[in-house]
Amino acid sequence: MPGEPPPRVVVAGGHSAGHIEPAMNFADALRRLEPTAEITALGTVRGLDTTLIPARGYPLELIPPAPLPRRLNRALLQTPGRLRDSVRAAEAVLDRVRADVVVGFGGYVAMPAYFAAHRQGLPIVIHEANARPGVANRLGARMTTRVFTAAPSVRLAHATAIGIPLRPTITGLDRPVLRDAARRRFGLRPDGPVLMVTGGSQGARSINAAVSGAAAALRATGVQVLHITGRQHVVEPPDRDAADPPYVIVPYVDDMRYAYAAADFVICRSGAMTCAELAAVGLPAAYVPLPLRGGEQRLNAEPVIAAGGALLVDDADLDPTWIETTLIPVLTEPGRIAAMSAHASAVGAPDADVVLARHVLNAVAEQRGIAPRGSK
Structure with a gap:
């Protein structure tokens, strides 16, 4: 007035x-x-x-x-x-x-x-x-x-x-439009599935170990990896001589919209902000709740899991075998990824x-x- x-x-x-x-x-x-x-x-x-x-x-x-x-x-x-x-x-x-x-x-x-x-x-x-x-x-x-x-x-x-x-940079993200530039930014191929790995800003030792331990299986099925380890963690390249498909390791990403645009699927913790951002941009995920705080992170992920936009795996159950037997079949099915993406978007606000x-x-x-x- x-x-x-x-x-x-x-x-x-x-x-x-x-x-x-x-x-x-x-x-x-x-x-x-x-x-x-x-x-x-x-x-x-x-x-x-x-x-x-x-x-x-x-x-x-x-x-x-x-x-x-x-x-x-x-x-x-x-x-x-x-x-x-x-x-x-x-x-x-x-x-x-x-x-x-x-x-x-x-x-x-x-x-x-x-x-x-x-x-x-x-x-x-x-x-x-x-x-x-x-x-x-x-x-x-x-x-x-x-x-x-x-x-x-x-x-x-x-x-x-x-x-x-x-942030509007997240909610306004057009992943398909930015995908090629984002993948070039990280040294990824323009085609083929990309798995983004993150344990949050501090990283997660259990997630790092499980995914790096399954690197050979991921590469054998054509899955590229963008592995954000956290600044306090070191993950050795799984095979220094193998460059295709890429397995990219970075300690931290300052502008996550590029990581989101490059990825087709995410494996990560289920903090409230992480769940909200992934749903807003329509990224399906395998959530690994932090095994502390009375199970709060599991509750954060429940809406998108119930909608069919995510998987759930307990930290104690996450290992290279789970990646190979449960996650890789999802990553190599484009139709399933597309359906999960739509379900995740429906939960976003x-x-x-x-x-x-x-x-x-x-x-x-x-x-x-x-x-x-x-x-x-």
């Missing part, structure tokens, strides 16, 4: 990339919809906040961390005092930037932000990317009805499933960033007593 000040939005989603990435993707979408929006990120000195958030171009306000220990110990006894200090610091930030709304994505910084917003009567919008909500978002969901999740199966009060906010941004702008409008966007 003419004469109205710009929306002032505080984003609270810190500590891990799994919290920060969707928060920053949302912020980018909000700025595209409302270029005048004033967006401030809350963070702590723990984790990746001071690295990832400034790199995306948003001002960062630091507050004391207030993690909730999972065991009965001295740290748990100190939690009330730490939380009180953190809430006060968050309130000071909200006052200073004259916030209209707090948008939380979980993590250490979200809980004090929710309490601070609730005490000041500000609207709270929550997004939960994981299949199993964390403590901060479970508590925050009791303070608001504006709660959004990655999938309908996520158990959180008042939740509406919208997917996970992703490429517009979650914009959907969430519109809900936040409507919350600001309601807070100011003006008509929300889209209303008459």
